[in-house]
Amino acid sequence: MNNLLKFKMEKNSDSEGLEEQLSILEMKNFNVWIKAHHILKDINLKIKEKSITGIIGPSGGGKSTLIKSFNRINDEIANYKTKGNIYFKDQNIYDKKIQAYNLRKKIGMIFQNPCVFPKSIHDNVLFGVKHFEKLSPSSAENLVETCLKDVSLWNEVKDRLHEKACNLSIGQQQRLCIARAIALTPDVLLMDEPTSALDPLSTLAIEELILKLQKKHTIVLVTHNIEQAKRIVDDVLFICGGEFIEQGTSEAFFSQPQNQKSKDYLDWEVCDC
Amino acid sequence: MNRRELFDRLFKGCTFMALSLSIGVLVAIVFFIALKGISSVNLNFLLSKTQDFGAQGGIFYQICGSLLIVFFAGLFCFPIAIGAALCNSEWIRNKKAKRFASTLIYALNGVPSIVFGIFGLIFFVNYCGMGISWLAGSLVLSFMILPTIMVSSYNAMNNIPQMYRDSALALGLNSWQVITAVILPQSYLGMLSGLFIGLARAIGETAPIMFVATAFSGVMIPTSFWEPVSTLPTHILALSQEAINPLALENAWGTAWVLICIVFSFSLISLWVRIKINTGIIK
Numbered sequence: 001m002n003n004l005l006k007f008k009m010e011k012n013s014d015s016e017g018l019e020e021q022l023s024i025l026e027m028k029n030f031n032v033w034i035k036a037h038h039i040l041k042d043i044n045l046k047i048k049e050k051s052i053t054g055i056i057g058p059s060g061g062g063k064s065t066l067i068k069s070f071n072r073i074n075d076e077i078a079n080y081k082t083k084g085n086i087y088f089k090d091q092n093i094y095d096k097k098i099q100a101y102n103l104r105k106k107i108g109m110i111f112q113n114p115c116v117f118p119k120s121i122h123d124n125v126l127f128g129v130k131h132f133e134k135l136s137p138s139s140a141e142n143l144v145e146t147c148l149k150d151v152s153l154w155n156e157v158k159d160r161l162h163e164k165a166c167n168l169s170i171g172q173q174q175r176l177c178i179a180r181a182i183a184l185t186p187d188v189l190l191m192d193e194p195t196s197a198l199d200p201l202s203t204l205a206i207e208e209l210i211l212k213l214q215k216k217h218t219i220v221l222v223t224h225n226i227e228q229a230k231r232i233v234d235d236v237l238f239i240c241g242g243e244f245i246e247q248g249t250s251e252a253f254f255s256q257p258q259n260q261k262s263k264d265y266l267d268w269e270v271c272d273c
Numbered sequence: 274m275n276r277r278e279l280f281d282r283l284f285k286g287c288t289f290m291a292l293s294l295s296i297g298v299l300v301a302i303v304f305f306i307a308l309k310g311i312s313s314v315n316l317n318f319l320l321s322k323t324q325d326f327g328a329q330g331g332i333f334y335q336i337c338g339s340l341l342i343v344f345f346a347g348l349f350c351f352p353i354a355i356g357a358a359l360c361n362s363e364w365i366r367n368k369k370a371k372r373f374a375s376t377l378i379y380a381l382n383g384v385p386s387i388v389f390g391i392f393g394l395i396f397f398v399n400y401c402g403m404g405i406s407w408l409a410g411s412l413v414l415s416f417m418i419l420p421t422i423m424v425s426s427y428n429a430m431n432n433i434p435q436m437y438r439d440s441a442l443a444l445g446l447n448s449w450q451v452i453t454a455v456i457l458p459q460s461y462l463g464m465l466s467g468l469f470i471g472l473a474r475a476i477g478e479t480a481p482i483m484f485v486a487t488a489f490s491g492v493m494i495p496t497s498f499w500e501p502v503s504t505l506p507t508h509i510l511a512l513s514q515e516a517i518n519p520l521a522l523e524n525a526w527g528t529a530w531v532l533i534c535i536v537f538s539f540s541l542i543s544l545w546v547r548i549k550i551n552t553g554i555i556k
Contacts (some may be wrong), residue, residue: 076439101442101446101447104443105445111436115436117441117455118458120460128441131445178438180444181443
């Protein structure tokens with residue numbers, strides 16, 4: 001826990017100039033329909049570079065759909081329709097010229113349940129990156145080591161890199177998934193409730209890791225855990241019933257929410273949307 | 274014992290009888306054929322050619338013919354079955370369209386084998402001008418076992434949790450890379466299992482190839498695509514129709530025994546692959 005506090009304090013001193021930070025992702029009048037359901041309604045928001053933005057809101061409110069729109073992984077869903085734009089570094093990612101798989105190299109994603117491939121730990125780290133870069137054996141070894149060190153997994157697995165990844169604990173698997181994503185050096189890491197399948201100790205490890213990763217990557221984190229949001233995020237986005245309700249810095253949002261719906265949600269963890 | 278208990282026991286007894294009957298039929302057939310056929314099977318029988326219209330000699334060319342015809346049938350239909358399964362599992366997103374495609378494939382599986390035979394005769398032998406040839410037989414058999422392999426491959430692909438595809442896509446892989454890195458490595462055992470079930474079925478078929486690919490006597494190992502072969506099932510058919518000579522009939526039993534052994538070995542390979550899937554080699 002001390003580590004988390006230390007990270008948080010370091011982070012606060014680092015992020016004093018947050019207001020001036022540039023936005024790396026921006027949604028403009030963004031709408032999503034799946035079949036006839038209007039899931040996201042006219043969302044406008046900005047995500048600042050090298051910050052941790054927490055998306056919170058009640059279940060079924062569209063948080064997951066929102067975060068999965070940033071790397072267009074929702075494109076795989078049948079009858080998925082969008083209107084409006086999302087800009088990544090000032091380029092519209094729904095532009096016909098943009099290929100979704102190239103975008104996903106720059107915008108990585110961590111899912112709720114860790115999903116390691118039935119390969120060794122070593123091969124899992126290289127799973128994505130080996131499709132895009134020709135790595136010599138020695139640079140591959142270095143990359144595996146760096147990524148596993150970045151996610152604080154190296155000391156736990158360095159003697160068994162060639163063992164099956166599915167033998168790791170769930171918490172370790174989730175960190176391996178993060179290592180696999182950062183091997184591609186993405187600008188943004190989207191995390192869809194990355195700790196909801198984990199025990200408290202593993203959750204803490206992931207939270208520490210998120211604070212550490214923020215130095216190199218912009219983090220967008222969906223969480224239903226208000227305490228977690230208080231612990232680690234810089235900026236809060238509150239989404240309810242598919243609508244954008246309010247955005248603010250963590251301190252402002254949690255101490256003085258502006259909207260009645262936000263107040264209700266913080267008090268009762270449900271709201272009337 | 275009250276009525277409910279009696280009914281309970283009676284019902285349990287009936288299900289046991291049904292199971293024993295099903296297994297009993299298989300055991301009886303295998304036992305009977307082994308009893309009749311095992312005496313005429315020896316190395317010489319397996320490795321020599323047929324003489325005196327089947328009354329003398331062995332079944333070497335029939336074994337070769339059967340293996341040749343099903344090997345090529347597997348070779349022709351495996352890529353098509355995998356392609357069809359991939360298309361249905363990975364590219365068609367509409368659930369109704371998926372189900373419609375699967376239903377049609379099942380319908381192909383339900384076509385009686387003699388209909389395949391007639392189709393082969395009209396289309397390949399006459400219309401395409403292949404003549405009675407082992408190649409035409411292989412093509413007909415490949416159509417026949419296509420649904421078995423396709424359904425088995427499709428199920429294997431469909432059983433891969435969506436999470437794996439999403440994780441691979443999230444790492445920037447395109448559809449082709451997802452297929453080669455995730456889908457094929459995680460479903461190949463299901464495909465192989467389907468292939469061997471299909472081959473086990475194909476090698477025992479008579480009706481689809483009897484007009485299309487086989488001749489009874491005078492065939493050797495073919496040297497071109499356009500020659501007929503003799504196969505184990507058509508050999509059994511011919512010998513049992515010529516059943517005047519008791520020696521020929523004895524050889525028919527021997528041939529049946531060899532055929533059953535080959536079918537079982539294909540089935541066992543398929544079973545072994547299934548066990549490998551279930552014991553989590555790929556998990």
